[in-house]
Amino acid sequence: MLPFALKLVWCVLCTSGTIGSWMTVMALGSSLGSMWASLSFCIGLTVWEGMFCLGMIWRMDPLRMPRAFCVAQTVLMEISIYVLGGLTTSFCIATSLHILKPKKWGDVAASFRWRSIYIIPAVVYPVVASAVQLTLVFKFDAIHPTNDMHCDATGPLWVRLVGHTIPLVLVIPSVYLSLISMRRVVRTLRHVERARCDDNELLRQMRRERRGHKTTEPAELADSASRRQSVDPAEAVTRLDFCLPFFRHPRSSARPPTPGSVKSNGEDYRRTSVASSSFPTFAPIGKPSAEAGDDIATVASPWLEEESNAPTSNTGHEELELDVKTHEEDDEVTYRLGYRERAGTPSKVSHLANVPAYTPQIQRLLVFQVAFPFFLVFTSLSSIIDVAAGRTAPTPFGTHHVVLVTAAWGPALTFGSLQSVRRQIRAAFWRR
Template identity: 30%
Template sequence: MLPFSLRVVWFCLSFTGMMTCWAVMLSFVRAVESYWPLVYCVGCTIMHGMFCLGMIYKMEPFRMPRSFCIAQSITMGLGVFLMTGVSASFAIATTFAALKPKTWWEGGKGLMVWRRIYIYPLFVFPFLATVVQLGITLRFDSGVQRDDLHCDYSDPTCYAGIPWLVTIPCLYLSIKAILRILKTNKHLQRSRDPDLDVDIDTFTALPRRPKHVHMARAVSTSSSSPPANLQSISRQPSSPALTNATLTPRGFHMPFQPPALNLDTLHYSRSSHASDELDSPISSNFPRFANPPQVGTVSLDPDRITVESTAPPNEEWREILGASDTPDLDKASSLKWNEDGDKSESEYVKGDDGFDTEDNYSGTYPTRAAPRSLGTTSRKARRPLPTLTPAVYRIITFQLAFTIVQPLSSISTLIDVIRHKPPAPFGTQHIALLISAWGPVFIFSKWPDARRLYSLWLPWK
């Protein structure tokens, strides 16, 4: 005879496991946005509820009426069949997920979508198995009271192996899904060529310059002249028939390295006259003009353009060409250094010729084209490799654990059949009884999405 303390311990563990299973599974179905897995909780409640009702008779089958004993056997069997059907449906769901890796991006929300095929393991199998069990129990009067924690159909003993009819296919689907997932992961790793994942930015990196360092403008006055190296830089007009005094700037793409700074120019710019409007910013791409004489002409073509001027000695040459046209020349005649080295090239404004430039008076810097303009050299950034969602991992672990529980619950029965002895009062089937309630708690409670939800009901978690 089993001690009453053991019966009390099993009653407490069974009841708390049933309630905790509901809390965790409710969080799980909300996370995956599908509610049919709650059928497992229904089966768990039916089985453990009838088991706990045996406490009315102190969990001693000899004290239970025959009608209650038969009802307890049939009802607990129905709960086992329902949970077995849910495990089979999980195996089908994970098999579909393994065959369709694109669903791995959905974060598990599309994993438990309802499919008509689930009707057979969830409803058809439990109904047929219960009908067969009821017929055998009434025909062979197998609901015999024995020393146990509950009444159970024990004659014929082989009927206890009915869940194996579904457990074996579940085990096959689980192993097939795992092998398929491993094969898919290897294929995804091989398809990603590491040589193609290198940075396509093969140009010289942008130079880093302190924010307080700026290139000063080159200035010229009537009393002093700029250094000789600036006077020697000049360019002829691109066309002898130029009819506008405002020159149109041209953009160039020089992706290799920025031009070196001339220390003489910087020294001269800092020590020159305080006026900033004595000369325009000068780029090596555009012509240089000397200040006009006090009375004279500025000619771009001797036969076409002659601008008379009576400007005083300190008058700026751009006032002779026309004040209304000089802003365009000033704006496009220079490029600037990247003032902060951390600035991305994508922040540069599109220039007139389709190259990335940014107009400012801080200096001269040749920028490169955006990666998308490099033609076949650039490659569209790949999104990361798909990985199996935590929901699939948890479900595969659950169905494997449930598959292991079935042999565990049958070990004592198989030993009794081999030895030709009556069922033992306490065996592995009683351990499997508790695992069926606490299994989802141990497996799904570690899933972050479910933990955030069931923590509302279980503050001690």
Template identity: 30%
Template sequence: MLPFALKVVWFTLSLSSIPACWIVLTVFARAIGSYWGPMLYCIFATMLQGIFCLGMIYNMNPLEMPPLFCKAQTFIIYYAANSATGVCAAFTLATTRTVLWPTSVIPSASSTLVWRNSYYLPIVVFPLGALAVAVPVLLSLHAIQPTDDLHCDATHPIWGRFLGYAGISMILTIPCFFMSAVAAHRVFRVHSMQRNLFKFTVSQPRSLSAERAANTTAVASPPSSPKPAVHPKLFPEDDFADDEDCDVVVTSRNHMPHVDEMTDAAATLPVDDTSFPRPHVLSPSLSSPSPSPIPETSRWSKLRIGGRQSSNTPIVNTTASLPISGRSRQSSPRYMGQSQSLAPAIWRLILFQMAFFIIQFLAALSTIIDVATHRAQPTPFGTQHIALVLVGWGPSIVFGHLPAVRRKLVFWRRQDSSVNG
């Protein structure tokens, strides 16, 4: 018999994972602006952990559980596990569509994870169909028999578990795992390209300064009228957001947000107005630009898109492959925090998908070994019990370190910093 201390530990881990899952996924849903996926996962995870914890009424000993409760616990575990798999499969379809087949419009997180009617298939149809197959087969075989375990399950024959979490869920798990792996590889490659491009733009001012010095030495510049100085304070945030005819060139950081704003110190660098050469016409009050021997217009090409002037810099269009920004006015600095925190959210979501599908493989491992070795009784404590706890604690492990989520969770630190400031 399994020691009661082990049952108490597993009961505590399972029960405490319920509030942790709700807190983290609620904050995560608020950060990305999409609630259906995180909330559905919380519901099915609560159902899974809750029916498991109810076994403590009978000391988590299936031999003491009534037959009706034993059957109900088995089928609810199967349904909740398959439903959680369906939610992760819907996540996979959403993120893979955005990463591998991006559209011309850069989507936001809420648009990336917007509800689609096609998600009814993995979330509703699949678990109900699997349950409709498992119930009559297992009841007709009288497969649900109490043995030494932490919860009731199909035991005679052991392969009856393949109709639940250990087998039929692989219909979604296997293809979605490979889709998530391909999407993760794509995100990692785009992330590397963006880092290289950002390093190139950081080193740009030094090379441009050397070029200006060389041109000044080669060609003597005649005196010209003084040019108005440009300073970021002269152009407030609202002016960038509302003025459709503004000719001030915005640096390419708006076109190239970082994947992780908290771990990359370069993402917090202030925007320097000397990073790129300025056009001569900076104010509509100037009737004509002053003559200059340096053909600055040869280094700058204006492209009007939808009535807005933007610099045509040689930057690879990689940001369209990730849901970086959901705003149409990219020159407004007040949206930069949202755009920079969006890519790590998608990255963590892909990691969570892959982790969940690995947990699914872990849940099936003990059953596969028991069937392959022709055991008469299933393993009392198997990998499915470890997978059960990981389903509840997985969101906290993966999303708890996301900057947008961590700032909300450690709210007392913000209060202390505001008081000290």
């Protein structure tokens, strides 16, 4: 006979694990937007673990249990195993559908909604498996009390073997889904890491080009400045397409042109001028002064309104002014390189920018998916060994007893550390 202390410990572990799994699985379902699977799983787990723990009324001794309770315990525990197996397979399918689309890793709820394909593992499989097992149990009158923790179909012993090996039909699809999911996760993370390295190398190359760029000679700067000062104001306005918004115009006694005159002069110029094939010359960047502030604001405003990506807030102008002060000695080309680098360069992984943020969640889903087929094989291991050894009675303490505890604590240990799950649990307790 098994010691009563072991039975008591097993009962406490199964009860506490079931309570923890209720909180974890329901919180996970709330975060995934899939309450149908979470609620069904928790009900199936409660029936399985509850019928096992009810045996404590008779000190978990099948020889003391009434016949009616033995039959009910055997039937309900068998059905619960098939229901849990079908629901877990549906969860594995949903996990694979979610993992195979890395661009939608942020939209978890879309993958875990009810689909018609889930009818086969969640409904058809439990019904067919239960019908086959219960037919064998009642046909051969296989329920007999033995030295165990709960009643089971033990005479003949191969009936219990059939009941424990029926879930193995789920191993092949589960393993296949696990392998393709693992392969996709590894490839996605490697792609993101490689693309980020390329993106960082582009930034480093831009910095090297900026540091190695030679500034314009002072004589050329002076000559360019003199040529720029001789330009007529009306013509200067028409050349806004070749000037940067932060260009500082020379001071003039005339009032700065109004936006209306700028627009009219620009339209007249576009209608009458002929495009030049020579590359435009750029004026040097001077340090902005207090007197030129109004002029800068007047000329830069139309340009900023046309460019949607340029900074239009006060913070953006402050950054431009800070850059001018820092790079007083640089020419205009160097300044544009610095501005573009700070404004942001297009990333090759922009569509996967948040992939690392979802990695912990994906890892937990993948761990649960990979562990499921191992649990199925481990559950039937003792029955296979007993039948292969030619025993007439089952082993008093087998692998299926270990699975009772791991099934109770597995969801809580796997998903309990997720930030979204902890947030849902805290919110549920705070509302109370």
